[in-house]
Amino acid sequence: MYLEHVNLVVADMDAMLQFYRAAFPHWRIRDEGHGVWHGKPRQWLHFGDEHHYLALSNHGEGNNRKLAEHHVGLAHFAYVTNNLDAVIARLNNAGFVIAKPGSTEPYRKNVYFVDPAGFEVEFVEYLSDIPAERNLNREAQQCEVQ
Template sequence: MLRLEHINMVVTDLDQSLKFYHAAFPHWRVRGSGSMDWYGKTKKWLHFGDDYFYLSINDGGEGENRHLKGHSVGLAHIGFVTENLAALIKRLADAGFEVDHGGESKFRNNAYYIDPDGFEIEFVEYLSDLPAERNGYE
């Protein structure tokens, strides 16, 4: 069996990123942290997640993230499943983050955010347990 274990991200402000992701995932924790030399530049890093999945967040990022409405190669978005989209939206709003766009359909609702470094993050709530309905491409 294969499964995704972590996503490694380079950011400009570790604290702002942690604020966003902690609001989205209040049950996660900083599993470990430290600093290291990365090709001549000292950077701080942390692993934020649970026992099975985490985000590796590294500071020291330079420049801008890819333009999300453009056609450049790069990450388009990261998607996470939630059981309660309304509660997640409220937690993020309380932390100062607003929905960028989203939608509702018969079998799923979603909300997209732009995190502090320009990564697009999708949160989806499925309203059916049937794969044919959850994964409909109408």
């Protein structure tokens, strides 16, 4: 079993595509269309590769939850990369800045960005193939506030 896609409702599809195209230059729009969701028209698209994608719909209203508060909702989602520095450089060149640095660990590097819709996205590069090393102090990190 694996995660195929995440479905995000947003207000500005173009801004989201700018962010995710910088993060994933090999991804493309796989499919797109128009529809109605509970009486409201929307544009939707699937942006990804043959295995994983983001489903985006542009009928969002209001603001995403504030990440520093304690409201129920999505905290973040993460992507594994084999070159974190390249991801950071692409996002910085597209005008996006690191929202939160990751933890200092011997077997992984990570950073957090906030996309244009307010979703926090972690990018992580593992420096070991050994699960016990890759997940070192993982539980403790989840409890810390940066």
